[in-house]
Amino acid sequence: MIRISNIKLPLEHSQEALDAQVLSCLKISPEQLVNTTVFRRGIDARNKKSIFLMYTLDVETTIDDELLAKFDWDPNIRKTPDMAYKFVAQASEDLQERPVVVGFGPCGIFVGLILAEMGYKPIILDRGKEVRERTKDTFGFWRKKQLNTESNVQYGEGGAGTFSDGKLSTQIKDKKHYSRKVLNEFVDAGAPAEILYVSKPHIGTFKLVSMVEKMRAKIIALGGEIRFGARVDDLHLEDGQVTGLTLADGSQIKSKHIALAIGHSARDTFEMIHDKGVYVEAKPFSVGFRVEHKQSLIDKNYYGEFAGHPTLGAADYKLVHHCNNGRSVYSFCMCPGGTVVAATSEENRVVTNGMSQYSRNEMNANSAIVVGIDPSDYPGHPLAGIDFQRKLESAAFKLGGENYDAPAQLVGDFLKGESSEALGEVEPSYKPGIKLTDLSGVLPGYCIDAIREALPAFNRKIKGFAMDEATLTGVETRTSSPICIKRDDSLQSLNTRGLFPAGEGAGYAGGIMSAAIDGIKVAEAMALSINGDK
Numbered sequence: 001m002i003r004i005s006n007i008k009l010p011l012e013h014s015q016e017a018l019d020a021q022v023l024s025c026l027k028i029s030p031e032q033l034v035n036t037t038v039f040r041r042g043i044d045a046r047n048k049k050s051i052f053l054m055y056t057l058d059v060e061t062t063i064d065d066e067l068l069a070k071f072d073w074d075p076n077i078r079k080t081p082d083m084a085y086k087f088v089a090q091a092s093e094d095l096q097e098r099p100v101v102v103g104f105g106p107c108g109i110f111v112g113l114i115l116a117e118m119g120y121k122p123i124i125l126d127r128g129k130e131v132r133e134r135t136k137d138t139f140g141f142w143r144k145k146q147l148n149t150e151s152n153v154q155y156g157e158g159g160a161g162t163f164s165d166g167k168l169s170t171q172i173k174d175k176k177h178y179s180r181k182v183l184n185e186f187v188d189a190g191a192p193a194e195i196l197y198v199s200k201p202h203i204g205t206f207k208l209v210s211m212v213e214k215m216r217a218k219i220i221a222l223g224g225e226i227r228f229g230a231r232v233d234d235l236h237l238e239d240g241q242v243t244g245l246t247l248a249d250g251s252q253i254k255s256k257h258i259a260l261a262i263g264h265s266a267r268d269t270f271e272m273i274h275d276k277g278v279y280v281e282a283k284p285f286s287v288g289f290r291v292e293h294k295q296s297l298i299d300k301n302y303y304g305e306f307a308g309h310p311t312l313g314a315a316d317y318k319l320v321h322h323c324n325n326g327r328s329v330y331s332f333c334m335c336p337g338g339t340v341v342a343a344t345s346e347e348n349r350v351v352t353n354g355m356s357q358y359s360r361n362e363m364n365a366n367s368a369i370v371v372g373i374d375p376s377d378y379p380g381h382p383l384a385g386i387d388f389q390r391k392l393e394s395a396a397f398k399l400g401g402e403n404y405d406a407p408a409q410l411v412g413d414f415l416k417g418e419s420s421e422a423l424g425e426v427e428p429s430y431k432p433g434i435k436l437t438d439l440s441g442v443l444p445g446y447c448i449d450a451i452r453e454a455l456p457a458f459n460r461k462i463k464g465f466a467m468d469e470a471t472l473t474g475v476e477t478r479t480s481s482p483i484c485i486k487r488d489d490s491l492q493s494l495n496t497r498g499l500f501p502a503g504e505g506a507g508y509a510g511g512i513m514s515a516a517i518d519g520i521k522v523a524e525a526m527a528l529s530i531n532g533d534k
């Protein structure tokens with residue numbers, strides 16, 4: 001198979017036009033072309049008046065070897081690499097002890113799946129409920145303000161990314177093509193096949209829910225076991241080795257191989273492992289607000305007269321500004337055609353995040369506009385970042401009226417330093433509701449200064465970004481983990497053998513894709529460790 005990159009075609013083109021490009025590129029006849037599949041399709045919208053599609057294709061011909069030799073000078077024509085996933089180990093027939101995975105978010109799902117595929121029959125524990133029950137609880141909170149602190153946007157089957165936009169992009173280096181394994185598993189579980197080739201794949205909330213169920217079924221069919229409502233409250237340690245754990249109901253499980261894939265919001269579990277002496281460090285994260293515009297404004301900025309074209313879909317953006325006070329402000333978790341959601345897992349706190357459906361056809365575009373902070377902003381204790389987050393979330397709860405409505409302000413008023421009294425053309429989508437106010441007291445002054453400087457700078461990149469009637473809703477605090485549960489080269493905790501910190505909560509991932517990939521790496525490390533122990 002031959003991989004051809006940088007094939008450029010107009011936004012609207014036929015299959016024949018694509019084939020013609022292949023024939024001309026390889027200088028072959030139609031009879032020599034056996035098959036063409038799209039490996040990647042990107043959009044070149046640098047010139048809004050003529051938008052192109054950029055293809056990378058995998059092509060099969062009757063003379064592959066001959067062509068590869070002939071074009072060995074051309075970096076755009078290469079042998080298609082072998083991207084198939086290869087298992088690193090296999091469980092022995094007389095497996096003595098089952099590994100345990102704590103957390104069934106994207107990371108825990110892939111730790112569990114890969115271990116199950118290698119025959120290790122993992123026991124997987126999640127504090128939340130199975131996904132259909134969890135959906136009722138989460139939507140119940142959004143509609144009726146009834147928060148279930150163990151079953152919500154953060155906790156339960158599928159993890160934090162279940163009610164999300166399901167963006168699958170990542171910037172991590174992936175020499176072993178782990179992301180291909182993740183995407184293939186997602187497609188097998190019902191994700192749209194296009195995620196295999198579009199440059200910015202996304203899935204959307206409703207599809208994610210049924211995919212998570214299918215992945216659970218696969219793990220169980222392979223010999224894994226998954227328990228919900230199974231919160232881990234204690235770890236058993238002997239001479240620096242983990243030997244098991246205790247669940248909230250008092251039951252115990254013995255295992256010398258435990259993956260901790262608990263996400264960035266399991267603050268009680270962070271406290272528990274820190275109290276047990278597991279090595280933990282404070283790490284930087286970001287805080288800010290969700291901004292909302294009409295999606296049509298973003299589409300127009302990026303796609304001009306092609307805005308709304310079905311192949312382009314809803315436009316997204318990525319912005320960054322380095323401020324005079326040394327802070328960086330950037331857009332995070334942009335959700336085109338989506339909604340802002342209530343994402344607290346703790347009572348009397350308000351946290352924002354964003355989600356969308358596969359269609360991305362809601363009225364508004366939203367993203368978090370966040371300011372980078374680091375442990376020097378909350379010195380003194382490895383877990384001090386949690387107190388910092390809680391303080392902001394409690395302040396937002398108070399400012400929102402102490403009933404889970406979120407405090408909100410128009411961008412124009414925020415820039416002028418005036419409280420907002422009435423909405424304009426952008427209706428905030430946050431459920432259960434918002435209260436118009438002055439957001440400037442809810443974040444530290446250096447964050448407010450930085451966001452006030454960044455919004456006009458962003459307006460120079462996206463015309464209308466700092467328009468008076470765009471809205472801000474706060475606060476966005478769960479951008480990444482406030483701690484790192486440090487691990488060594490064998491992916492075990494620095495001071496606790498057999499404990500494998502994994503995914504976003506441990507500080508080794510940020511987003512669905514990187515959490516899933518970290519899950520594969522941790523499963524491999526656990527399998528090698530189990531086999532080495534024997």
Ligand code: FAD
Nearest residue numbers: 103105107127156159160161164167232263503504511512
């Ligand atoms: P999590 O997904 O947080 O999973 C951790 C799991 O551990 C949870 O299910 C929890 O119940 C369980 N758990 C915690 N403590 C315990 C315990 N003591 N015992 C047992 N179980 C426990 N990322 C993207 O890439 N694209 C997006 O579009 C996107 N949108 C998002 C939208 C929202 C609303 C949110 C909240 C997040 C979004 N993210 C998105 C971020 C993404 O969801 C996370 O990066 C990802 O889920 C991290 O995966 P994880 O498996 O490491 O942790």
